[in-house]
Amino acid sequence: MSYFKVKIKKTDSLFSLYIRNRDKWKCRYCGKDYSDNRKMLHNSHYWGRNKEGTRYEPDNCMALCFYHHEQLGHGDLRDKYKEMMIEWLGQKRFDSLEIQANSYCKKDDKFMEIKLKELLKEQENGES
Numbered sequence: 388m389s390y391f392k393v394k395i396k397k398t399d400s401l402f403s404l405y406i407r408n409r410d411k412w413k414c415r416y417c418g419k420d421y422s423d424n425r426k427m428l429h430n431s432h433y434w435g436r437n438k439e440g441t442r443y444e445p446d447n448c449m450a451l452c453f454y455h456h457e458q459l460g461h462g463d464l465r466d467k468y469k470e471m472m473i474e475w476l477g478q479k480r481f482d483s484l485e486i487q488a489n490s491y492c493k494k495d496d497k498f499m500e501i502k503l504k505e506l507l508k509e510q511e512n513g514e515s
């Protein structure tokens with residue numbers, strides 16, 4: 388699968404931190420708290436990272452533990468993942484997300500890095 392060949396960039400790490408923070412360091416599937424074991428919690432993309440249009444879209448992502456990331460993203464629970472997404476976003480947003488995923492989007496790492504750092508700062512301030 389091409390999914391694994393997409394290089395992880397600094398912006399991906401920042402975005403991953405943002406999503407896992409947003410989801411309170413818990414797997415959205417099993418609910419297990421990973422705040423003491425952060426590396427085992429992943430930022431899962433419903434539409435893979437190779438789709439630039441949804442690569443940094445919070446609606447496209449949820450925190451999932453290592454095990455459920457495998458199962459939902461690439462394994463037996465793929466249909467369940469779709470169900471979870473529709474339940475979370477609603478059918479309308481789920482459909483527009485698919486269009487977004489398949490739309491052309493210019494890569495601009497510098498801009499995205501600045502934007503993500505701002506988002507993380509906002510998140511930090513909101514939590515305190």
Ligand SMILES: [Zn+2]
Nearest residue numbers: 414417452455
């Ligand atoms: Zn899990």
